[in-house]
Amino acid sequence: ALSYSIPAGEDTTFSFTVDVSPMAVTGHDILNARLVGTEVASGTPIEINNALTPDSWTVQERPLVVMDSVTVSPSVASTGQSDLSGRIIITNQAATYRAAAQIDSVDLNFLLGIDNVDTNFVITRLTPPVLPITLTPGSSQAIDFSISANSNALDTTFTVDGFLSYTDVNDGDRTDVTTSALQGLLTVESTSSMNILSFTIDPDT
Numbered sequence: 705a706l707s708y709s710i711p712a713g714e715d716t717t718f719s720f721t722v723d724v725s726p727m728a729v730t731g732h733d734i735l736n737a738r739l740v741g742t743e744v745a746s747g748t749p750i751e752i753n754n755a756l757t758p759d760s761w762t763v764q765e766r767p768l769v770v771m772d773s774v775t776v777s778p779s780v781a782s783t784g785q786s787d788l789s790g791r792i793i794i795t796n797q798a799a800t801y802r803a804a805a806q807i808d809s810v811d812l813n814f815l816l817g818i819d820n821v822d823t824n825f826v827i828t829r830l831t832p833p834v835l836p837i838t839l840t841p842g843s844s845q846a847i848d849f850s851i852s853a854n855s856n857a858l859d860t861t862f863t864v865d866g867f868l869s870y871t872d873v874n875d876g877d878r879t880d881v882t883t884s885a886l887q888g889l890l891t892v893e894s895t896s897s898m899n900i901l902s903f904t905i906d907p908d909t
Contacts, residue, residue, distance in 0.1 A: 789850060792868075
């Protein structure tokens with residue numbers, strides 16, 4: 705039990721830490737206070753059930769950021785080709801009391817099965833936007849990339865996916881998203897070569 709004396713005419717501040725349950729009801733809350741004590745001189749009980757100035761806060765759901773889609777254009781390229789573009793669409797899903805998300809990093813990845821094979825490409829994230837950015841609930845953002853296929857890139861069809869990391873703006877809690885709802889595909893073909901095998905003139909006189 706707390707045992708503390710407050711001299712007449714003085715103020716005292718009591719501080720509390722609060723952990724919000726993952727199951728807490730979202731919405732607007734009024735924060736009030738209750739004091740129970742005893743007058744030192746007389747021993748008279750004291751009970752105060754309301755603060756003169758209550759406070760309030762809003763309990764929010766965690767942000768929920770998803771990668772809606774990953775696309776690459778064109779969908780067929782030659783080894784050594786450097787004019788490819790990629791795009792990842794990300795969204796902080798809407799809710800009445802959803803927290804905003806800080807988007808810290810977004811990467812575009814090439815996969816064969818479950819293996820990352822980014823070394824077949826040069827991938828550069830374009831700006832704007834300059835990360836980090838904040839996504840409010842219900843808002844989306846396109847993240848664009850320039851892509852070059854290496855001259856020795858594998859001659860195959862790649863799955864194109866994404867990876868993003870974001871934090872809750874309220875407390876910095878971090879979440880990683882490792883796959884997109886809609887992945888892209890890129891087929892790389894070996895650069896064609898042509899040789900002149902013979903040359904004739906007709907007629908030859």
